[in-house]
């Protein structure tokens with residue numbers, strides 16, 4: 001049986017840190033010797049931009065070799081994998097055409113499971129220890145596909161009033177998904193863009209810590225301009241500036257995630 005673990009990063013709240021966390025946890029896991037495949041499921045192309053420069057990302061988005069095309073053709077994803085500049089990190093890029101993915105899915109049989117089927121062989125091959133899926137800030141048929149293709153869902157939450165708003169909708173949606181994909185587990189919440197000087201941040205942590213049946217990762221990620229600079233350079237922050245605060249925090253969070261899924 002395959003030991004590859006598929007984790008998606010989901011939250012219907014935009015800007016909660018899904019793409020940043022997916023890109024950086026993925027890279028941190030590779031530094032721990034894990035083989036990682038990143039899959040960009042968002043038309044904003046942010047996960048792809050975390051590893052490749054804009055021109056290359058736009059070329060990939062326009063090509064026949066991106067996630068949108070694979071879903072459209074219902075093809076095995078093996079042929080869509082692109083190596084990154086880093087050992088042990090590969091990526092399947094996205095496309096701006098992802099904006100019409102809901103329409104594509106609508107006409108397909110067993111439409112909730114298209115991504116799971118496209119990923120089946122890559123997962124079973126055991127070539128990767130982790131497959132990390134980045135998702136858009138929506139709750140529709142495509143995010144349902146992403147959740148149905150996953151073993152675990154990790155929820156990045158921004159420590160702000162609106163960051164918490166909408167979590168109830170996400171949990172309700174995940175309950176529905178678990179009815180058709182009962183093996184899906186909620187890995188937990190990771191707090192991002194934290195500002196320890198603000199009382200509101202402390203209150204957010206308390207609120208999240210009190211949620212029943214959802215694990216809260218103890219390592220949170222603080223606001224750090226190195227994140228933005230690393231994204232400007234199309235590099236994970238650990239590669240851009242390994243000594244930065246967020247680099248250390250993402251490494252520690254990835255270690256916590258690794259321990260959690262290895263229990």
Ligand SMILES: Nc1ncnc2c1ncn2[C@@H]1O[C@H](COP(=O)(O)OP(=O)(O)OP(=O)(O)O)[C@@H](O)[C@H]1O
Pocket residue numbers: 013014015016017018019020021042044046135136137192193194221222223224225227228231246
């Ligand atoms: N720790 C951090 N410090 C500073 N800026 C951050 C940090 N984490 C994320 N950001 C910035 O916040 C913004 C949103 O982050 P990100 O794109 O990862 O969120 P997202 O949930 O993927 O957004 P979307 O819902 O649009 O896909 C980005 O501009 C990113 O550069």
Ligand SMILES: [Mg+2]
Pocket residue numbers: 018019020042044046134135136
């Ligand atoms: Mg994103």
